[in-house]
Amino acid sequence: MKMQFQLAETPEPMAAERGRLLFAAPVEFLKGVVAMSGLPPADRVEVCFAGRSNVGKSSLINALTNRKNLARASNTPGRTQEINFFTTQDGPYLVDLPGYGFAEAPVNVVKKWQELLKSYLSGRVNLRRAFVLIDSRHGVKKVDDEILTLLDRSAVTFQVVMTKVDKISKAEREKVIEQVKGALAAHPAAHPEIVVTSSEKGEGVDVLRAIIANLE
Template sequence: MSMVFTLAPEPEAEAAETGRLLFAGPVEFVKGVVAMPGLPPADRVEVCFAGRSNVGKSSLINALTNRKTLARASNTPGRTQEINYFALGEERYLVDLPGYGFAEAPVAIVRKWQELLKAYLSGRQTLRRAFVLIDSRHGVKAVDDEIMTMLDKSAVTFQVVMTKLDKINKETREKNIEQVKQALQKHPAAYPEIILTSSEKGEGLETLRAVIATLA
């Protein structure tokens, strides 16, 4: 039986408030990690953000946390070469994974990063959900499919967050949402609700905050 994928509904008032309070509280950069032994203690729930280079990951993290420069945005694909940990209050980690599909990075560096990513995804017991960012202008590309397959193999539940929604018209939006739904059919680890966002317009941020805040 195929899974039915839908757009995430707006959160209930209580969940929305829980999300607002979590992200209105302290958010601090903890450390950038280049190897598994450098990870902070697995003493709290964590969520991670993964996405192709230039998908708008830094912009989304900054918009979510109401901080302009928390995550450094770079115009050079593959510039973020670390797993960056942020503390969301006392009980959550928000983890920013290196952008994948490095156009500019040397092969050896890419290989090293793929190995670290695999080790992190399969070995982090406190990881509750991965958010896979998909550029709504392009839909799912082959390199996105690869990361989703890696998440399937690691048995990590992932949820698609479509970014840059303000950059497309209604027709393209509907076509690309349909393409994403079709692409997710073959990924058993995919969570059935897709979150639509625009960092610039603030669309979908309340929903994403609520989802993160209510993950046990």
């Protein structure tokens, strides 16, 4: 049976309130990890954020957590080379993965952190969902497809979060959503709901908060 993809709807009031409360409480940086041996104990649910360089990952994490500089955005794409862990109060770890794709870093460094990314995605038992960020101006590109295939192979459920939707017109939005739906059809680990966001305008942030807060 072919998967039907759709946009995530406004959450039910109870789910929305859980999301509001989770992110109204302090969210703190725990540690940056450069090797699997440095991962914190897998003692709670975990969600991660993946996306190619410059997709707006730091901005989205900051919008989610109501913090301006919790996740530091670099002006140079591909500079974040660590897996960064953040703690929520009585909730899941939030995990910021290194950007993939274009990176102004030495080839050996890029290779090392790509290997770390693969090891993390395939070996973290408490990882409930990967949120894969897709730039609304570009849709799913080949480099995104590679990470989606890796998530399929790792049996990690992933959900696409479209970023920077305020940067395109309504007609362009509809077109790129259809492109994303088509690309996801080839991936068995894809969650059927797509979240459309704008960190700048706040669109979709409450939806994503509710999704994270209600994962078990």
